[in-house]
Amino acid sequence: MMEKKKLNVLIKSWGCQMNMYDSARMADVLAPLGYQKTEDPKQADLIILNTCHIREKASEKLFSELGRMRELQKLRAKQGGTLMLAVAGCVAQAAGEEIKRRAPHVKMIFGPQTYHRLPEMLARAARDGEVVLDTDFPPEPKFDYLPDEHGDLGVSAFLSVQEGCDRFCSYCVVPYTRGAEYSRSFASIRAEAEDFVSHGVREIMLLGQNVNAYKDEETGVGLASILRDLARIEGLERLRYTTSHPLDMDEDLIAAHGDMPKLMPFLHLPLQSGSDKILEAMNRKHTAADYLETTKRLKAEQPRLALSSDFIVGFPGETDEDFEATMRMVREVTYAQAFSFKYSRRPGTPAAMMKEQVLETVKEERLARLQALLRQQQTDFNEACVGQTLSVLFDNEGRAPNQFFGRSPFMQAVRAEGETSLIGSQRDVKITKGSPNSLEGEIV
């Protein structure tokens, strides 16, 4: 009997966790066609670049990567083989035609909503030799067409429950590249979670661009109900969710933080700016005081809650005073961790057209100051953990023998030693050292 030909696929992923989830599902879709994953571009028969469009230089980065890929393709052709190139994700969605024009060696271009059609696209590209461009927002959601079989999921896995965004923050491309808000059905989320757990997953991070806007269409239930239901799955030890909009933190969800032991006491709740004027120009639709109020209510339910955020500095019209308001808010809220970015003009978004764009040098200065403050808070938070006993879910081996890495409830990376493998187990660890980016400890 002839053995099915083995093919190698390399999927390179940029950007958000949603892209990581999508890349993993693309691998699942390709597995039945004989594709196995590789990290080595020289071994690959198919390379998929899963792109992100959220900040600047995404397309320049893509085109220079595609230049390198062209060389690889030529090399492969010389050896008598073929390397098929594909561009996926939000840059494909936003700039599909441009990619087709400028990089004719790319044979498949598809957005975040259509990768369940990969087998069909591959067949078309091979048969017709034409470039396949598929950037629809199909009426049938991709989630209904994903295979039940999964590759290695690890101990901690992402599970997408919601996609797209209707909030239209004035700087953001997501509503244009990922489309309108769509919530997956409760039943299909439950089924995927059970399947994950039966494959050894112990922690699930529910994903959505605006995850707390989740609403099951049939029953109308929101994210808190999903969390409560998933918490009943035996073997599932931890739940998290990201990313939330402050306005969609409803009472149910806030209460869940107080009474659900499996819901980890860590929340990524982007503030973006501490200035009400800038928040309004960003179309965030809440004030700094509203945000403070929400975090206070959350901490009243869960006093251990650690917060994380995203910040944008140098949004059009941001004055020194507006920036100082952001610094003040950071000092008042205090964060265990946070991401901060210089505002970048995204074509097609309202903010790109705003006058009073801030000078690059000013943005850089502000970013440096904000990041120094955030780094200090993160370091303080980690150092304050020394002496405490934290429960750590181990998911990775270290380089040295007997060394293992895991995550604390607050998302900190923790290193510890174990005689036998700790992977997949949640253990109490006495923290002995806290550094800016990680913790060390001993198993209790």
Ligand code: 5AD
């Ligand atoms: N410029 C800078 N940062 C941005 N983000 C989104 N759009 C932009 C932009 N145009 C940041 C926001 C968001 C995070 C995912 O990326 O802070 O929360």
Ligand code: SF4
């Ligand atoms: Fe973008 Fe705002 Fe939607 Fe977040 S809430 S994805 S920043 S539009």
